[in-house]
Amino acid sequence: METKLAVYICTGCGIGEALDIEALSKVATKDCKAPICRNHPNLCSQDGVQLIKNDIANEGANVLVIAACSPRVMYDVFAFDDCVVERTNIREQVVWCQKPNDEDTQMMAEDYVRMGAAKAKKTELPEPYKPEQEMSKDILVVGGGLAGLTAALEASKAGYQVVLVEKEAELGGFQKKVAQKVTFPYKELTANDLNQLVQAVESDSGIKVYTGAKVEKISGGPCVFDVSIKQNGSTAEHHMGAIVLAAGWQPYDPANLDGKLGYGASPNVITNVQFEEMFTSGAVVRPSDQTPVKNAAFLQCAGQRDPEYLPYCSSVCCFTALKQAIQIKQQDPDANVFVVYKEMRTPGQGEDFYRKAQQEGIVFVRCQSPEVMVQGSKLTVEADDELSGEKILLADLDLVVLATGMVPATAFGEDFKAVQPKEGEEKEKEDEIKVPADAILVSDILNLEYRQGPELPGLRYGFPDSHYICFPYESRRTGIYAAGCVRRPMGVAGALEDAAGAAMKAIQCVELTTRGASVHPRAGDLSYPEFFMQRCTQCKRCTEECPFGAINEDEKANPLPQPTRCRRCSVCMGACPERIISFKNYSIAMIGDMIKAIEVPEEDEEKPRIVILACENDAYPALDMVGLRRMTYNAWVRVIPLRCLGSLNLVWIADTLSKGIDGVFLLGCRHGDEYQCHFIKGSELSEIRLSKVKETLDRLVLESDRVRFEMLSIADCDRLPALLDEFAARLVEIGPNPYKGY
Amino acid sequence: MSVKVDPNVMKDLEAFGLKDAKKCYHCGNCTAICPLSTPENQFPRKFVRYIQLGQKDKILQSPEPWLCYYCGDCSLKCPRGADPGETMMVTRRYLTSLYDWTGFARKFYTSERFEIMAISIVALLVGIGLLVFNTGKPDWQHASLNSLWPKENIELADLGMAAVLSFLLLSNVFRCFRFVMGDLAYKVPFKYYMDQAKELILHTVTQKRFNECTDRKQWLVHLLIMTGYSSVFLLVVVFLRWFQRDQEIYSIWHPVRLVGYYATFAIMYGTTYAIIGRLRKSKPPYKNSHPTDWMFLILLQLTTMTGIFIHFTRLLDWPFATYFLYVIHMMVAIPMLVLEVPFAKWAHLAYRPVVLYLLKVKAQYQQEQPAEASVAVAA
Ligand code: SF4
Ligand code: SF4
Ligand code: SF4
DSSP states (O other), X not given: OOOOEEEEEEOTTTHHHHSOHHHHHHIIIIISOOSEEEEETTTTSHHHHHHHHHIIIIIOOOEEEEEESOTTXXXXXXXXXXXXXXXXXXXXXXXXXXXXXXXXXXXXXHHHHHHHHHHHHHOOOOOOOOXXXXXXOOEEEEOOSHHHHHHHHHHHHTTOOEEEEOSSSXXXXXXXXXXXXXXXXXXXXXEOOHHHHHHHHHTOTTEEEEOSEEEEEEESOTTOEEEEEEETTEEEEEEESEEEEOOOEEEOOGGGSOGGGOBTTBTTEXXXXXXXXXXXXXXXXXXXXXXBOOEEEEEOSTTBSOTTSBOSOOSSHHHHHHHHHHHHHHHOTTOEEEEEESSOOOOTTHHHHHHHHHHTTOEEEEOSSOEEEEETTEEEEEEEETTTTEEEEEEEESEEEEOOOEEEGXXXXXXXXHHSOOOTTXXXXXXXXXXXXXXXXXXXXXXXXXXXXXXOOBOSTTOBOOOXXXXXXXXXXXXXXXXXXXXXXXXXXXXXXXXXXHHHXXXXXXXXXXXTOOOTTSTTOOOXXXXXXXXXXXXXXXXXXXXXXXXXEOTTOOEEEOGGGOOOOOHHHHHOTTOOEEBTTBOHHHHHHHHHTSOOOOGGGTOOOEEEEEETTTHHHHHHHHHHTTOOOOTTEEEEEESOGGGOOHHHHHHHHHTTOOEEEEEEOOOSTTOOOTTSSHHHHHHHHHHHHXXXXXXXXXXXXXXXXXXXXXXXXXXXXXXHHHHXXXXXXXXXXXXXXX | OOEEOOHXXXXXXXXXXXXXXXXXXXOOHHHHHOSSOOSSSOOSHHHHHXXXXXXXXXXXXXXXXXXXXXXXXXXXXXXXXXXXXXXXXHHHHHHHHHHXXXXXXXXXXXXXXXXXXXXHHHHHXXXXXXXXXXXXXXXXXXXXXXHHSOHHHHHHHHHHHHHHHHHHHHHHHHHHHHHHHGGGGGTSOHHHHHHTHHHHHHHHHHOGGGGGSSOHHHXXXXXXXXXXXXXXXXXXXXXXXXXXXXXXXXXXXXXXXXXXXXXXXXXXXXXXXXXXXXXXXXXXXXXXXXXXXXXXXXXXXXXXXXXXXXXXXXXXXXXXXXXHHHHHHHHHXXXXXXXXXXXXXXXXXXXXXXXXXXXXXXXXXXXXXXHHHHHHHHO
C-alpha cells in the first residue's frame, strides 16, 4: 500500500505561544519529509478534525502524526479508519512542563516530531487475528457452588451457552451445609435459598450441567478452548470461549492449630464448619453427650491472621460466629454465649448484624490469645479482657467453637516445578538470564495444557494471581476468570457479586476475542505478536517469560504462540535475543528508529541527552501529570512510551548509548508481592535484563551508571522532577558519552 | 488472678432497670465526655464492662458510681445508644441493695409489687396507729392537732423511728465504708478521717460536684429537693415541738415558718419539674424511670401537698379536715421515711457524701504515705 505521511501541529492549549511553530513545521517537512504538514489553532475541534479528514480523502494521507496533546486524551477524536495514527505529545510533555520559548524546549518538541514520524513510518495497520478453528463464545464454569451457579446463571441470562462442571454428585458446594445465612441487609438470619438457585440452573436450557465430573484437560485459548470433561468414566468434549473458575475453598485443617485452642483435647471443641454441619443436621448440642448447650464460647481468628498458621483474614468467620452465637441464643434464650475476638470485622452494613448479636445478649471479649482448658466434659476459656484489663475465666462451657479459616481450592497440590520432568541434557548457558518461576500448584482443577503449568499461577497463600489491585477476577491465564472464595475469602454477598463480575469478564473476553481484539488491559488492540520463525534458536525465552503463558512449544521446542491467549504486553518481544517477535504497530525497529531520530548535540554544546523508556500505564501518565500540574522537569529528557517495560529489548540500550546519548532511564511499575505492573512480570523482567546489560557495559568501559531503573507509581509525579535532575547530575559527573559524534 | 465471668449479673440487673448496656461497644466516648470522670476514677465505660462481665466484687468495691450525678452527658454522646448514664444509675441501685444487709432494698428494687405492698402495709399501720393511739378528746371547736396527738408523744415516736432508721442506715453506711475502703479501712489513721470531715459536710450541703456538670438545671433541681427535704426532715423530727403548734400562729417572718415555706416551695418545684421531665422523657436522666423513681417522687409530692392542706385547714381553723388530713399525711410520710431512707433512693443521701469523703481520706493517706502506697501498688 502506498503511504503518505501527514503531520498536524496543534497550536492551541498554549502550544503556539511556547514554540516556534514555523521551525517545527520545517522539521516535519524537511527532516521527516512529510508531504503534508499543517497546523491548526484547535485541532481537536470539528474544524480541526475535518482538516485531517479532507487530507485523507483528497490527498491520500494515511500515516498521520498528530503533534498535540497526550495520547491519553482525545483518543476518540483522533481516530481515523484505515490510517496509521501516531500521537506526539507536545502539550503535557513539552510546553506544559518546560520553559516557554526556550531553545531547549524547541529542541525537545522538534525531537518528538522526528520520533513520532519515525515510528509512524514503520507502523503498519494491524489485521485482526483469526484462528483456523471456529471460535466459540460458550462459557465454561468450573465449580457448582454459590459463585459457580450464579456465574452460570448470569452468563446464560446474558444469552451465552454455559457448561457447568461440579466435582460432587450434587450442585451447591459448601452452601449445602448452611441452613441459615447472613447477608444483606444484615438485620436477621435468613433461610438459605440455595435450592432455588440450583433449580434455576438445572432447569435452564442454556446451561449444561455435569455433576460428579472433573475437567480432565483444557487446551487452546480463549474462544478456541478444547475442554475434556470426565464423568462416570466417559469423556465429553466441548469447544469453549472463556472460563469462570469458581472452585471454592476447603476449611483450614484444625489439627494444625496451636494446642492452646484445645482442638482435639475435647470433643466439645469444634470448628465453625463443624458447628454449621451440626446445626443443619438438627439441634446444637454438646458433642460429648448430646446434652443441651448452656454456655458456649466462640474463639475468633483461630490460627488466622497469624503468620505461623493462616496469615490472612478469612473475612466471613466473624459473621459466622455472630450467626452461630445467635442460633444458640434462639435455641435457648437463657444460654450464655461469649465471642472472644482479636478484632471484630463486620464492615459496612454488617455492623447491624453485630448490633443484633449485642441485643441478643451475646458478650464480647477482646483478647489476642485466649486459652482453652479442659476439665472433663466442661471447658474453661482464660482470656485477657482488654476492655477491663482483667484476666477473666469463662467457665463451665459446654462448647467452644473455633473460627478456622478458608483455604482456596487452588492451594492444594504439589509445586509444578518439582514434579516437572527435568530436561537433563540442556546445560545452563553462561549468559542465561534467570527468570524466577511462577508458583503453580498441581491442584487438578483446570489441567491446562499450557507449557508453563497446568493451573493458574498463584501470588500468595495459594490464591490465583490476579493483579488484585486493579483487576479483580483476572487471572494470569487470559480468558480464565476467578470468582468466589477461590479468588479471595468472602461471604455470600461477595460471592454473588464476584460471580456476576467474572461472568461479565468472560463475556467481554469472548466478544473481544471473536473480533480479533485483545482483552484487558489493552482491550481492543488488534495487533498480536508475529514470529519470524526462520531465525528462532529455540532458546525458550519467550515461552518462559510470557506472563500469561500464551506460548506453548512443539516437539522441536519451537514456540507455538496461541494469539487468543495473548495480552499484547510484548514481554516476549523484549525477551527474544534474536529479535524475531514484533507487532504490526510495535516493534524493536520502531523504538530503535525513534531513538535514532533524536538529535544529539555536540559535546561542547553541553546539552546531554537522556532517553526515558517509560511504562505506558503508570510512568507515562505520571510524566503527563507533571505537565498537568505545570511543574517543570529536566529539558534533556526524551520520553518513549513502552507497552510494558517488560518489552524492553537490550538492543535499545545499545542503540541509545552508541548514538552518544548520555543516559537511559527506565521507569516501570513496582514489582514483587505488592506489584503494580499491569502485565505482572514486565517491570521485574526488565530489571533482571538490565542487570545483565550492566555487566556488559562495565566490560565496554561504559559506566553502568548511565542506565538506571526506577519503580514508579502513577501517583509519583511529585517525585519525578527531582528524580530526573538527580540522574542528570550524575551523568554530568560521569561526563559526556564518549560515543558522541560517531 | 483471673476472675470468673458471671453472666447472671447482667440478667439480674435488668430488674434494677438495666436496659441498653449490651449495646456498648467500648469506644470510651462516655468516659471522655464525662465532666466528673478523672484518670484515677474512671467511669462510666468501665462499669458497663464490669456489668457485662458480671464482676460483682469489682462493682462492690468501687466508689465511682457515687461520683456520678447523672447529668446524662454521656448518654447524649454515646454513639450506640447504650445509655451509660442509666447504667451508672442502675449500678447505684444495685449497690444500695448490696450495702443493705437486710435484703429489703433488693426486694424493693426488683419487685414493684413488693414495693407497693410494703408501702401500703406501713401506711395502714400508721393509720391504725394514729386511730388507736390518741387522746380520744379531740377539740372540735378549733383545729388543734395537739389535742388528739400531743406533740410530746409524736416526738417520742419520731425519735424512736429516727433511732431505728439511723441504725439501719448507719449499719448500711458502715458496710459501704468497708467495701469502698477495703484493706485500707483501719490502716488509715483516724486523724485523716477527722481532717476530711469538713469535706463531708460541705458536699452534703452544697452538692458542689454536681455543679461541675454541664446541665446546671439538674444541679439546681437536685439541690432544691435535697435541701427542702432535709430542712423539713429536721423540722418534723428534731424541731417538732416548734413545728407542730396549734395556738399562736407564728408571724410570717418567723424562722420556722420561713424554713417551712422554703422547704415546701423547693420540694414542690423540684418534684414537679422531675415528674414532668420523666413524663416527657425530656433529658437522659429522665428517660428511663424505674418504679422506685416514681414512688419516690409521688410520695414526696403527696407528703408535701397534704402538708400544705393541713397548713391551710389550720389557718382556717377547720378541725375535722385538719385531723383527717393529718392521718393521711402521716400515712404517706412515714412509709416514705421508713422505707426509702435506708433501703431505696433516699439512701444515696448518705452514701454519696460518705463515699466522696472516703475518697478524700484515701487520697490524703496515699499522698502522705508515698512509700507505703507504692509498695501496695507494686504488690
Ligand atoms: S473474619 Fe474475624 S475471625 Fe475471621 S479472620 Fe477475620 S477478624 Fe478473624
Ligand atoms: S505479547 Fe505478552 S502475552 Fe502475548 S505472547 Fe508475548 S509475552 Fe505473552
Ligand atoms: S459511649 Fe456508649 S458505646 Fe461508647 S463506651 Fe460509652 S457506653 Fe459504650
